[in-house]
Amino acid sequence: MMQLFLQQIVEGLAAGAIYASLALALVLIYRATRIINFAQGEMATLCVYCAWQLNQWGVPFILGIVIMVPASFLFGALTFRLMIRPVLGASDHTMVVICIGFFVGFEAIALSVWGADPRAFPRLFPDHAWTIGGVRFTANNLGILATLCVLTLGLSALFRFTRIGLAMRAAAAEREKSPLVGIPVETMLMLGWGLAASVGFIAAVLIAPSLFLSPPMMVPVVIYALAAATLGGWDSPAGAIVGGLIVGVAESLCATFVSVIGNELKVGVPFAVMAVILLARPRGLFGSTAVIRA
Amino acid sequence: MIARPHLRIIATAAIALALVSVPALFPDFLVYQFSVALTYAIAILGLNLLMGFNGQISVAQGVFFAIGGYTTAILATRYGANVFATLPIAVATASLLGLAVGVPALRWQGLPLAFITFGLAVLVPPLALKLEAITKGATGISMAKPAPPAWFPGNQDTMLYLCCLAGLALCVMIAARLTRGDTGRSLRAVRDNGLIAESLGINLAKVRLATFVTCSGMAGFAGGLFAIVNGFVSPESFQMTKSFDFLVGAIVGGITSISGALIGALFVMFLPDWAADMNIALSGLIYGAVLIAMMLLARDGVVGLIRTLATGLGAYLAQRNAHEQPEDRQSRQFQT
Numbered sequence: 025m026m027q028l029f030l031q032q033i034v035e036g037l038a039a040g041a042i043y044a045s046l047a048l049a050l051v052l053i054y055r056a057t058r059i060i061n062f063a064q065g066e067m068a069t070l071c072v073y074c075a076w077q078l079n080q081w082g083v084p085f086i087l088g089i090v091i092m093v094p095a096s097f098l099f100g101a102l103t104f105r106l107m108i109r110p111v112l113g114a115s116d117h118t119m120v121v122i123c124i125g126f127f128v129g130f131e132a133i134a135l136s137v138w139g140a141d142p143r144a145f146p147r148l149f150p151d152h153a154w155t156i157g158g159v160r161f162t163a164n165n166l167g168i169l170a171t172l173c174v175l176t177l178g179l180s181a182l183f184r185f186t187r188i189g190l191a192m193r194a195a196a197a198e199r200e201k202s203p204l205v206g207i208p209v210e211t212m213l214m215l216g217w218g219l220a221a222s223v224g225f226i227a228a229v230l231i232a233p234s235l236f237l238s239p240p241m242m243v244p245v246v247i248y249a250l251a252a253a254t255l256g257g258w259d260s261p262a263g264a265i266v267g268g269l270i271v272g273v274a275e276s277l278c279a280t281f282v283s284v285i286g287n288e289l290k291v292g293v294p295f296a297v298m299a300v301i302l303l304a305r306p307r308g309l310f311g312s313t314a315v316i317r318a
Numbered sequence: 319m320i321a322r323p324h325l326r327i328i329a330t331a332a333i334a335l336a337l338v339s340v341p342a343l344f345p346d347f348l349v350y351q352f353s354v355a356l357t358y359a360i361a362i363l364g365l366n367l368l369m370g371f372n373g374q375i376s377v378a379q380g381v382f383f384a385i386g387g388y389t390t391a392i393l394a395t396r397y398g399a400n401v402f403a404t405l406p407i408a409v410a411t412a413s414l415l416g417l418a419v420g421v422p423a424l425r426w427q428g429l430p431l432a433f434i435t436f437g438l439a440v441l442v443p444p445l446a447l448k449l450e451a452i453t454k455g456a457t458g459i460s461m462a463k464p465a466p467p468a469w470f471p472g473n474q475d476t477m478l479y480l481c482c483l484a485g486l487a488l489c490v491m492i493a494a495r496l497t498r499g500d501t502g503r504s505l506r507a508v509r510d511n512g513l514i515a516e517s518l519g520i521n522l523a524k525v526r527l528a529t530f531v532t533c534s535g536m537a538g539f540a541g542g543l544f545a546i547v548n549g550f551v552s553p554e555s556f557q558m559t560k561s562f563d564f565l566v567g568a569i570v571g572g573i574t575s576i577s578g579a580l581i582g583a584l585f586v587m588f589l590p591d592w593a594a595d596m597n598i599a600l601s602g603l604i605y606g607a608v609l610i611a612m613m614l615l616a617r618d619g620v621v622g623l624i625r626t627l628a629t630g631l632g633a634y635l636a637q638r639n640a641h642e643q644p645e646d647r648q649s650r651q652f653q654t
Contacts, residue, residue: 060429110614117369117569118617122610124566129606136599247440254433289444295437302430303422 027158032276038165040272041172045227046242046249047256047264048175049220054258055196056216057108059119062250063126065242067103067221068228070134071096075229076145076237077138085146089229093222100221101214108217109210134239142236148229168230175223176265192216244291248275251294255301257311266309271297333577337483341476349475350547351587356482357544359583360489362567363576364536370573371497372529373509374427378419378435380561381442382412382534386541391459391551392452401464402481405542412538413531420530424523439561446553458552461545478547485543486580489536493576496532505529537564570612572619581620 046064053061061067071092078088103126111118149167153160183189194202195212202209227249228242235241252271256263271294279290301309341349365379386408393404419438423431446453453459466477496502507515508525516522545551563586571582593604616623 060432107610107614111617114613114617116375117573118613121566121569122613124562125606125609125613127606128602128609132600132602132606135602247437250433251437254430258429289441289448291444292437292441295434295441298430298437299422299426299434302426302434306425306427306430308430 028280029277030157030159032280033273034159034161034165036273036276037269038168038272039276040252040269041168042227042231042268043245043248043252043271044265044268045172045175045230046224046245047252047268048179048261049224049227050249050253051256051258051261051264052179052216052220052223054253055261056192056213056220057104057112057196059108059123060250060258061123061126061220062246063123063130064220064224065228065246065249066127066130066134067099068096068224069237069239069242070130071099071221071225072145072228072232072237073134073138076143079146086148089148092225096225097218097222100224101218103221104214104217109214112210112213131239138239140239142238145232145237147233164233171226171230172265175226176261179219179223179261188212188215247291248272248294251298255294255298255308257308260308260310263308263310329577333580334487341472341479346473346475349479353475353479353482353547354544355583355587356479356486357540357547358564358567358587359580360486360540360543361537361564362571362582363486363489363493363579364533364540365564365568366571366573366576366579367493367496367505367536368529368533369568370575370578371502371505371509372526374423374526374530375432376435376530376533377432377561377565378438379533379537379564380556380558381435381438382416382537383541383544383560383564384442384446384556385412385415386538387545387551387556388446388453388459388541389538390542390545391461394461394545395459401461401546405485405539408538408542409535410538412541413535416531416534416538417527419534420527423530424526427526436561439558443553443557446556453553456553458550458554460550463549464546482543482547485539489539490576492532492536497576566609570609570619572621572623574618575621578619578621585620 046068049064049068050061053059053064074095075088075092078091079085083091107122107126111122147164149164152163155161181189183193191202191207192212192215194205195207195209196216199209202212227245231245232241235245248271249268252267253264254267255270256265256267274297275290275293278293305311340352344352361379361383365376368374368376389408389411390401390404393399393407394401419435423434426434447455463474463478466472466474470477472480497505504515504520504525507518507520508522512522515525544555548555567582567586568579569582570585571578571580589608590601590605593601593608596604612619618625
């Protein structure tokens with residue numbers, strides 16, 4: 025019993041790390057442009073399909089992934105430039121419809137180019153496992169957690185220690201005043217979208233082997249990531265990560281131990297957790313309240 | 319020039335006339351589709367009240383729609399109730415659920431509310447599958463469509479269409495009443511600035527809750543009508559995308575208008591079909607591209623676009639009249 029419990033926690037953490045990386049992408053975009061891009065998963069799926077296609081054409085798998093990271097960055101930046109920049113500053117409703125447009129459109133592109141059949145996608149990490157105290161640690165789970173750590177450290181270093189990171193933070197926080205000190209705000213927002221697309225791509229590469237590659241693959245993952253970001257607070261990257269891990273563990277434990285929930289209703293778990301936490305703290309666990317002058 | 323209120327009456331009459339003449343102009347299948355579009359229009363109208371006039375977001379309109387649909391279907395098949403008599407009960411059930419969501423929603427305003435309602439929308443299809451004892455799971459519930467009474471000149475589809483139209487007319491009247499006068503002013507005050515609204519003596523919680531309940535009640539009514547028109551409900555009819563469709567319809571039509579609901583409903587009902595006719599593989603892409611293009615070109619929806627054009631035209635005409643008059647005087651001077 026205890027072993028099963030610990031095992032489910034490990035599995036939950038690994039799943040949670042993937043939700044956390046996608047939530048990180050969502051938070052990056054939200055902080056930069058105040059948009060909740062729930063088409064992030066669809067954009068990522070499209071990039072993973074490109075990586076798969078490169079592999080089919082004979083490019084080594086790892087090399088394909090390495091090529092697609094900057095390519096997905098370009099894809100995100102272009103999406104911002106062409107379709108978000110013209111409506112920057114419009115109401116939330118406009119943004120929601122545009123994102124629904126992305127959601128439907130990008131999925132349709134993947135569907136029309138590669139079809140609906142699920143395809144096997146190779147694992148990034150070797151099939152190896154260690155058993156410690158009756159709990160299995162697979163190389164894949166550990167690799168996913170390690171990737172999340174690297175992503176987090178890399179992004180926080182970028183935002184904390186580099187000039188460009190500082191400029192990005194400034195552009196996100198003070199869109200009107202940043203140009204006064206010479207920050208090209210729109211370029212910074214574009215970089216934010218690019219970064220988010222790359223982070224989302226990495227999350228999708230990590231989860232593609234267990235879900236099989238198909239156009240609607242990321243829909244449930246995005247739902248969990250949305251819950252994770254709301255849980256953590258939309259303006260806090262650290263919150264997104266903690267939120268993702270909480271959602272992953274809660275989902276895995278509830279699906280195993282609460283028999284009413286089972287596999288069909290486990291999608292409700294993150295929302296239930298989110299509803300309870302938000303009743304107590306409407307801004308999320310790590311979010312800050314905006315002070316508004318009326 | 320025709321005065322503005324007159325224009326409004328003429329436009330309303332034209333829309334009403336066009337809607338009434340649908341069964342005479344189109345084949346039965348299209349009449350059926352128009353009936354479904356009218357039920358969507360009712361649900362979207364509720365959403366317009368909530369989002370456009372009261373400033374709350376809900377992505378769960380499809381959930382209340384499903385509740386209404388299932389209530390009607392279950393009462394009609396299991397207890398043999400008259401289908402139209404089940405509609406008030408469908409409204410009541412959906413409103414009760416709206417109350418249950420609306421109370422905590424007072425604390426979740428804004429983004430969190432959007433996500434929690436989204437969560438509800440995601441949860442409904444699996445829940446409908448799981449509660450097989452009540453909903454008959456994936457098989458769904460089929461029910462006989464009501465036959466037209468003997469005195470009625472048209473066929474079944476025409477009658478159902480006219481019932482939906484009457485339902486929409488009722489809801490439009492309710493919405494028109496709610497958005498005018500003091501009620502409408504308090505709705506909008508809560509949307510525009512809660513703090514000031516509160517200091518003017520408006521009970522924020524009461525107004526928000528009442529709007530949420532009204533909105534979900536309308537969705538329940540729409541869902542009940544949908545079940546009658548369709549003669550069949552299953553989890554398939556209430557996918558998560560239905561909630562998306564309602565949201566898209568509301569925004570594309572124009573959320574701060576009543577006529578926008580109808581335009582939005584026709585948009586989400588027919589555009590995906592047309593896109594699929596053009597190219598089945600790319601239908602999603604066409605739909606997505608139209609949504610994005612709509613937002614790039616007309617942010618406030620179709621009605622917003624028409625309003626902008628009308629104001630622009632009015633200003634242009636006024637300017638021309640102003641230019642012409644002095645010219646006339648000059649030409650007269652020359653003549654004398």
